[in-house]
Amino acid sequence: MPKGVQVHSNVAAKAQAEILTDGALDFLAALHRTFEPTRKALLDARDDAQRRLDAGGVLDFPPETANIRAGAVVALRAACPRARGSSGRDYGPHRPQDVLGLALGETRVPIFQRLTEMAYADSSAPTFANLVNGQVNLRDAIRRQIDFESNGKAYRLSEKPATLIVRPRGWHLDEPRVTVDNTPVSGSLFDFAMYFYHNAHELVKRGSGPYFYLPKMEHYLEARLWNDVFLFSQSYIGMPHNTIRATVLIETLPAAFHMEEILFELRNHSSGLNCGRWDYIFSFIKKRRADRSAVLPDRKDVTMTVGFMDAYVRLLIQTCHKRKVAAMGGMSAQIPIKDDPKANEVAMEKVRADKLREVLAGHDGTWIAHPLIEPIARPIFDAHMLGPNQYHVRRSDVHITPSHLLDTRVPGAVTMAGVRENIETSLAYTAAWIGGNACIPLNYLMEDAATAEITRVQLWQWVKYSARIADTGEPVTAELVDSLIKELAPGVKKLVPGGVGEKELQVAVEYLKGQVRKEWASEFLTSDLMPYLAVADGVPAKFQKSAL
Template identity: 40%
Template sequence: MVVQTQYTFKGLMFVPPVTVRESDVLTAEAMTFIDALVTRFADHIPSLLEARDVRQAYFDSGELPDFLSDTSNIRDSDWTILGIPSDLQDRRLEITGPPKRKMIINALNANVKIFMADFEDSFSPEWKSVLDGQRNLMDAINGTISYKNLTNGKKYTLNDDPAVLMCRVRGLHLKEKHILYNGKAIPGALFDFGVYFFHNHKTLLANGSGPYFYLPKLQGHKEAAWWSDVFYFTEDQFNLPHGTIKVTVLIETLPAVFEMDEILFKLKDHIVALNCGRWDYIFSYIKTLKNHPDRILPDREVVTMDKPFLNAYSRLLISTCHRRGAMALGGMTAFIPSKDPEKNTQVLDKLQTDKLLEANTGYDGTWVAHPGLVNTAKAVFDAALGDRKNQLDVMREQDSPITANELLAPCEGDRTEDGMRHNIRVTVQYIEAWLSGNGCVPIYGLMEDAATAEIARASIWQWIRHEQSLSNGKKMTTHFFRACLTEEMGALKAELGNDVFKNGKYQQAASMLEQLTTSNVLADFLTLSGYEWLD
């Protein structure tokens, strides 16, 4: 029999009630801290999100993003961040993934410098998974984590020298519906941050590391300032020096690229790096410029980092970071190894080309999502760095000042029917997996997460909205899309088999995709719709 221990605690109400099973994570002390965070900071988030909407309406009316005139003094003056802890100065290779028990062990044991445990794009936030993820990270930090495969009996444990652990919390737009404050779901970001910090900061600091975080989806410096206040408050609550908490911010929205100096400045006591979040950035380019018919992207596979608008973004991130003493980290590789030797050689060749571009441009490190890619990616940065820990000395003085026009440049390439149909199949399978509790899925040789799926569905929406002509002359309309969706669902059923298709959530996923792509309004995030279906 499950014993219910509490329904409410201070100003928080738990839905469903906390049981003995969850009480190791949702301790009274930890929830006291969560209550303090929510009481002080949650009410500010709606105004930050409303500011996003106001800015987006400006872009929808025909205007374009640009550097801010009222913060030019920050961009033009000389200052640097507080500093980078020793265990974050070498970040040549990072691996990322959801906080599942086996994944955490394998990632921390991998030949990488950092493991980013992800509660965001590669994670489906079912309540059980959220709590299990926090529990798994607590065990990892305490050195007690283990995992046994019940099928073959193989046991997984941590090596003596695991990678440095970082935690990516949810974005400001995401709620945690299982905890209410004044009848409203609390911010998922505050829950993820608060629980991880409370349970782990003492052990992390005692181990010579610290409470390190990734912050996703920021759109500007006012959001960064909000996070800065959260960090100062937390450090004061626990009598820690300011700057104990360290963060890396993902530059993965188009508005944020115009405020990188300002974001670094507002977080200068806590920030150590910016990350080139390429997939979300491409999605944000579509979303921000959705009403601009001259800036419609081609097929997803064509939009690579050598395209002018992405190359400009990449170079500006490096020069901005290094000028301020912060590190610049390259983006995620979506490739995954293949069991076919010939195909795997092609995968590794593409990976090497991608990472060579990053290393030669001046990045201090990069990301992969699969252990099978670690050695190839690391070898590229080992060669580039030599005996250095990073490339903070690369200032890119050879670049002319990067302009708004370069950052917004249209992207050449074909829009094809095959590309659109591929987007349908990928997005349906990803949504189905996400609704089933899996936020990181290998599909057709690529590791898909929420960001890559967002590109696929947003592209379809934009092509329909502007009735784009495809390369074969067909016009992209709602009627044509629905016909293609029906045909691709039939193809997917044949590909997966009747039993898998029938027992999965594919029809639900297709319905969700249809609603997202044929709506008059482009939804901000597909995960907001999907979250309503999760337990």
């Protein structure tokens, strides 16, 4: 091991040896020693900002950057290649078939999106085996060395494989399995460093490049940190500056007030912005936790057409097209329903309406939740987006103020069905995540960390403010949640494909019971539950955060 670096894990030695090389760990250590103080300071600044909001402060566009927002309309550098119409759904890359079948084109899906994202954030439970094996699979896919057979089924790379975009974890997450100078490294920097170090030159040689999605930022200074990491990293491996391209997911409420500044900070590495709709709803609730007026109705009622979501979308498109970068749409969570044609048609009609809304609003591409939805999404974009983008749709009609972005008028109600659905989803997802599965189909929807987080914080919010259930008139209380958990928990095992273990389910039960009783809901369930994965991976107790 390089000096000061330790790996605390019982992951198979072969996979570790292939990815956790001395050179890669030296690079990670250099990133950690250079940027960890800034990361910590920015996370402290998040806490300070939340305290100000809790005390009655309001979100606004940053006054110190008014000159950037009012600046001349200058195009940013060229973006990375974009698919016409649809980008791929994000999938964790820890299984070869995820990289092949869902990212690079299965033989049974001859026409598939030509651009996809492999996520280390919301769709891959960060067991160390998942993280390291994912890096192995991505490396092999880039070098066209990943074809294999499983259960009689052949997985082969398509002749024109999709462009890979990798999403590292957010700045808030530590990686306790690797320490530098006795301090856990950033999960963001670990994911980025391993992928970039092993693949950047190879990607460029093959006509592509190191492309990234950057999640969960809350301030333009967090984008500046990423830009500094990019500059440092390109110099470190002898790559020309501005080779990296990054798309930022605008998926937190504070980031909606920093969109133009985020593009400015990443201006030589930017591909555009993406509407991370589910995380955005989660953040809207969480950041306004002290505001009784911000209580939202059932999750199904918080659609893209409600006031604060529509304002966020229109501002994002206007901001991106002002600077001539891509404004990517969000993910429809519906997935095909094989055993019920009528229900399937209803679900697919929701996808059609969502994609039509996006392309008519001016988006330059979108996400989908399942490969079989691609034939629905692509024709809609092909019919209405006649070129490679819609940068000419400037949305000069848009004049978004803070009040638009903070509008809490959402039609709908808190219903018993909504409470029950949130409990089922929260329990099922939490148990699955602890078991290593972070993307699960439930009730014909694809649930990942972002959608599960909505269910958790909604339950907390409804208990906190004693929201009334429309169909019974009773308030949502911790005791009501307890009784429903007792009723619903036994059935959760059958909800998750492949099932969940009794131990994991009990952790999920106790976690949810504790969450609805907290003064403030936890920032992220992934941070709270990471100790369970760390223990299983053999991490010493002194490097584990006790958040439960």
